[in-house]
């Protein structure tokens with residue numbers, strides 16, 4: 103039974119790299135059927151934070167963590183919880199598209215299931231559904247056996263989204279998914295995000311202020327001032343954060359003043 107009103111929720115997340123405190127007391131809620139944008143200057147801890155939401159930060163040596171993350175009410179850092187199972191339920195898409203380049207489009211979609219031993223779920227239907235959800239089925243349905251490297255950058259990124267979706271995640275984390283893409287590919291991914299939010303919770307890091315306003319319901323503004331750890335300065339409805347921010351530093355940032 104869920105003990106939380108929110109689907110994914112961080113509570114007082116703190117992160118250290120060695121002695122260095124890089125994130126302080128980040129408590130945010132990510133409901134189902136909502137997109138949350140994480141914005142803020144480079145180096146303020148957005149990537150570090152998003153990686154704590156599916157225990158990916160544990161793969162970085164020297165990273166220390168305090169706090170908790172609840173997924174449907176359950177602490178993903180609980181002793182009994184297997185980190186791999188968390189990463190299957192909470193998928194991640196990165197800035198640089200990273201499909202397996204020589205593997206076929208179809209094999210890429212199925213690679214997550216294969217690697218995690220869920221081979222019984224593999225089917226042509228799942229390939230089709232996943233590629234449809236990532237808005238690229240019509241483009242690739244006649245070339246499913248071509249290698250991923252034959253796709254454009256934007257298609258490779260949508261293939262990575264399809265690969266995550268094949269796992270049927272409850273949450274999708276996206277760390278600057280469009281930063282390496284052209285405007286047309288960016289628009290297609292934004293449309294995909296808006297369709298996907300009907301069936302999951304989405305967290306997206308973006309430096310594109312228009313993108314944050316186009317796709318997100320909520321926005322969190324992160325800031326790390328004068329060598330202090332990054333923290334959330336403002337969190338609220340995207341419209342409010344952009345149009346009537348409470349903190350003057352939010353107003354400066356969203357208007358390009360730093």
Ligand code: ADP
Pocket residue numbers: 119124142143144145146147148149150151162
């Ligand atoms: P953002 O994504 O907002 O640009 P990051 O989360 O990448 O910021 O980085 C936050 C801070 O943590 C930065 O000061 C960065 O140098 C530091 N940092 C990030 N990753 C590591 C790491 N693996 N080891 C040491 N320091 C790191």
Ligand code: MG
Pocket residue numbers: 148149150
């Ligand atoms: Mg980053």
